[in-house]
Amino acid sequence: MLPCRACLVPLLLLLGPLPVCCIHLVADAPVTATAHRQDGAAWRSFQQLLDARRGSHVTGLGELKRYLERFGYMPGAEHEPTDAFDAHMEAAVRRYQSMLSLPVTGQLDSATLDRIMAPRCGVGDDAHGVPVSLSGTAAASRAGAAVSRFTFFKGEPRWTQPVPLVLTYAISPTATVDYLPAETVRAVFQRAFARWARVIPVGFVETDSYYEADIRVGFYVGGHGDGIPFDGPLGVLGHAFSPKNGRLHLDAAERWAVDMDTETAHSAVDLESVATHEIGHILGLGHSSSPKAVMYPSLSPREKKAELTVDDIEGVQWLYGPNPGFSLSSLYQQDSSKAKGRSSWLAGLASLVCAVMVIIAVQL
Known part of the structure; x- marks a missing residue:
């Protein structure tokens, strides 16, 4: 017996509006940055630039040009940037979209502005990548996977103390x-x-000897002596310097959290995620264009992303070699299993949705 129409209402409310026999899901997507910008003024004004494109002239585009220059997308920008969306800016927006794995439109669409307004690392995105050649078991396990997206600081600096390498x-x-x-x-x-x-x-x-340590960590507000001042809540979260500088600085104006289950502030930033990211810079890694990677440049409020991905590991092992006690092939297998499991789950859900739509059609 077919279920009554009234019985279908709760299910439809749960599923939400759906096209016939079709569903689009985004797994593990963080809450959008736009929803959080109300708590921090760092880049909130960029919201008014939505849908700006080449030929536009909107108040605030000059400030966005400074942002793009700061993070490596507009080298040699004009001394006093104007509010004109010119060809130079369009090229910069395209470079930004490509680096952040966004649709490359050259326009300030909602996805691009949302990412621009998200809190991020203060290190620029103008690091360089290398052609990666995998071999042996790793290559076989990696077959069909996405290309590596990790980058390094210019010159590929790294710590080179005698083996075994131990940093304080x-x-x-x-x-x-x-x-x-x-x-x-x-x-x-x-x-x-x-x-x-x-x-x-x-x-x-x-070590307790702060000034003698290889790596020195501290929380600071505004200007703090390194020439790169912090900008307050939900802007730049932290920055670190390439080897062998060793400085790792975090913006004390953020609401740092260590347990989101007990933290109530919706603008809180996960300390462990940012700490893991900045240590990657300390070791010599630049930013990754893989959104799942720890070394991706931005992190939304309340998002936790502290576990190293294959991309992070391949990058740091390029600099230092693999730890003999660690097997990267196990992560390849885990990623493959997760992908298969997700595909099966989506296929099952799509079948359920189609069945519900057929039942509704029959009842109507």
Whole structure:
């Protein structure tokens, strides 16, 4: 017996509006940055630039040009940028869209503006990639997977102390945030360093000698002596310098969180995700164009992305070699299994939706 029309209502409300026998889902998508910009003014004004394109003249485009220049997309931009959307800016927008794995339209569509307004790392995106040649088991396991998207700082700098390579790190006892206990912050960084140490033959040891440590971590507000001032909540989250500088700075104006299950602020930023990302820079990695990678340049509020992906691992192993105790092929297999599982789930859901639509058609 076919279910009554009334019985179908709850199911339809649950599924939402759907085209006949068709469904589009985005798995694990973070809440859009636009929904969070109300708590931070860093780049909120860019919202008025929606749908601007070549030939447009909109107040605020000059400021966006400064943003694009700052992060490596408009080299040699005009001294006093105008609000004209010219060919130079269109090319910069296309480069930005390509780097961030967005649809390359050359226009300031909603997806592009949403990503521009998202909190991000202060390191520019003008690092360079290398042609990757995989061999052996890795190549066989990698067959059919997406190309590697990791990059490095210019010149591929890396730490080159005698093997075994052990780097010391210290967290500033004075440059802190008062609502996070020192032990909590230390535990976060211990986990973040351990992720990288698991995949490369590099050890990290915490020390109390802050000024003698190879890597020095601190929270700072505004200008803090390195020539790259922070800009307040939900703008630049942090920055780090290439080897062998060792400085890793976080914006103390952010609402840093270590447990989103207990954190109530919807503008909170996951400390462990940013810490893991900035350590990647300390080791010599630039930004990745893979949205799932830890080294992707932006991170939405309340988003947690601290687990290294294949792209992150391949990049850092290019610089330091693999840790003998770690097998990258196991991650390839996990990614393949997840992809197959997701495809099966989507196919099953699509079949369910089609069945529901057929039932509705019969009832009508």
